[in-house]
Amino acid sequence: MNKQALAAKIWEFANRMRSKIEANEYKDYILGFIFYKFLSDNEVRYLKSIDWTDEFLPEVTEDDKETVKNVQQNLGYFISYNNLFSTWLKKGADFTVSDVTDALGAFNRLINPYHKRVYDKIFNTLETGISKLGDGKGAASQTKAIRELIDLIKDIPMDGKQDYDVLGFIYEYLISNFAANAGKKAGEFYTPHEVSLLMSEIIARHLKDRDHIEIYDPTSGSGSLLINIGHCATKYIGKENCVKYYAQELKQNTYNLTRMNLIMRGILAANIVTRNGDTLEDDWPYFEDEDPDATYKRLYVDAVVSNPPYSQVWDPTGKETDPRFASYGLAPKSKADYAFLLHDLYHLKSDGIMAIVLPHGVLFRGGEEGTIRKNLIDQNNIDTIIGLPANIFFGTGIPTIIMILRKNRTNDDVLIIDASKGFEKEGKSNKLRACDIKKIVDTVSARKTVENFSKVVSRQEIRDNDYNLNIPRYVDTSEKPENWDIYASMFGGIPANELNAFQKYWDAFPALKSSLFTTENGAYYQPSVSDLHSALLQDPDVQDWQKQYQGILKSFDSFLSKELIDQMMTVPLAKEEDVLSAELFNSMKGLPILDPYQSYQYLDTAWRKISQDLEVIQTEGPDIIRKVDVLTETKSKGGKSSFEWGGRVLPFDLVQNALLTDKVQALQEGEDRLQEIGSSLESSLDDLDEDVKEGADFLNDAKDSFVPAAVEKTLKAKAASDETLVVLKNVKKLFTEEKALKKDLKKGKEDLEVKTKEVIEHLSDDEAKALVKQKWVNALLKELAQQQSDQLEDFGKKLEALTQKYSITLSDLGEQIQTTEKELQGMLDELTGSEFDEKGIAEFKKLLGEA
Structure with missing residues (x-):
């Protein structure tokens, strides 16, 4: 089972278990147990690496001082054998809620003092909430609820290099689902993954040439922003353990989430520095509690990222001289948005970068905020403003922006991007697509003006607008209203300016316009062909363009086959999508009209599936391609089992359509014949007179279908007119054929399942690779090819609509x-x-x- 399927299974079980507990609370409990399993299994793995075996693990106790010290020094904590997650499972019916409470108490006692800030009180939320588990009837019901929960969590794989990724993925999957399904209460600490990824890519590209970086989130929530930046930065830097993470969070239970999430992603404890405190009231003069003077350190980092609470009330009293705000001004007490921004900016190194999510109002509100905005512009700190789609964050539908700031910049303009139109609907929320993220990141990197999307704005233009940064002042993305030409409405013809709206097509296909339209005065055109769409497809320039694209796809086919099929065991999953997308964009450079970002969306969608398969193949070996699993087992009344099978990597229908076409065709012919029989029965019903139908015993109560047993009875008794008996004889014949055919189809499908299983399990290496190529490469190329057809189809329809618009004066x-x-x-x-x-x-x- 891949990580997506496993995460979905755990989420489904969580929904069944959580009865009266609020989603926001239940999240803390299930994630707490997942984290404890991680720590337990991590310790077992470490012990085995230093030659402990399963036989001697029961001897790992607090009395073994040497082992306790060894584990503490290397992991930062110690868990005795009796308190391991795996030991809980082995206890079976002897397991009780006291096993959990005792284990958590012992964990707190046995933390390495040097890592106390990372692990201290990390299970507080779980400890105080255990009493809420179960149905409220005491320890027995708590024990039952916890046992069911840990039985589920035990399915999370913890073997091999991918542990952290799998566990971290499940962890974030649960957090995002709880947030999405519980509204603001559970979503306030969570930044949607797509927004987090967008911010991370922008920051990581800025930091890509550094060997080691420090990053900070002063309102860390679940820690997802920090983790994504670290992941992206590591991808560019190309080495592990090169990122140090600083995190601060006000709420205790959310602060615990930050620490858990960072630890479970395999980040070294030495690279995690966290703080539970009020970011605005208690700034980060980092020090150790035991020796504050000697360990005092003002925090300056390479990158700050944050998604603070929007327009929060705060107390600016006495902060006029606070170095964070002194050079810019104090945010109003009713809205702390600029206070958070200035806090972030203050903690940047001179060559650092920050990204912050804020409500759209910070761009144009006056008063104290207007003063701060003016100072930020005059001091050249604002680098980029990105307007996001509405309704993109859980629990709020207000428009939001991402603002990118830096302390020292060489350019003195501001890049303003209106990305509010690029999204897809997902339930009640809007969601950035992969193509939207890439387009924004590429625009920021290139720092370019794109029509109806972005504009590089000079500081003078901003000053001329009285320091108002409201995006629509600079970037117009409004849809133009449809105009009607008066002359064309009265006399006919297509106005030249409306045809010019398709200029990119006329530039790409130089002879097309003159082959489709004629003009006498250059101002109004008439179609010169009766079928615009057919003429469009037959145009030599269009056909050359199609051939050029087919050549690009053929080359991309070869590239994908080499990258993914020939090297499937060594494909670097973290970096491969960037490699594929770079090749795709490079291939399409000289090809006009087609949107490369739409092509990228197809690639990203395909990659999500491909990477899941590659993860399984690289973890379990190439033979897993020949693995078939039981999906469901059904038992008949007699106790006989029947199974539904599925390939671990190869879908049954793919294998059937590729290698068992005769059997598939035979079954399809049978299904077609079943439909024909159904239609014939309906026709037979229509052949009966209405008065015959009304009094007929061989029809159901609704008089809209035949009853087989009643038809048989009527025929035996000959209790109908000769004409009716003729109809019923045909109906009986159809029923007989239908019954036999259904039986044959059922057996045929069962035989096909068995045969497919056999074929998959005995595939040669070449056959397995060919089928994997069909699933991965051919499916993607089909989507890319369809994009070209859809583009021409859409263009043709627009031309026809324009022609129809003025066809009747x-x-x-x-x-x-x-x-x-x-x-x-x-x-x-x-x-x-x-x-x-x-x-x-x-x-x-x-x-x-x-x-």
């Missing part, structure tokens, strides 16, 4: 109205009726213009 409409009125008047003259009818007709004639 107002003069034509006037003539049609006059003709219709005359015809109607003639029909009215032929009408007769009562005195009142005659008066009504006369009045109607007046309306039509007759005196």
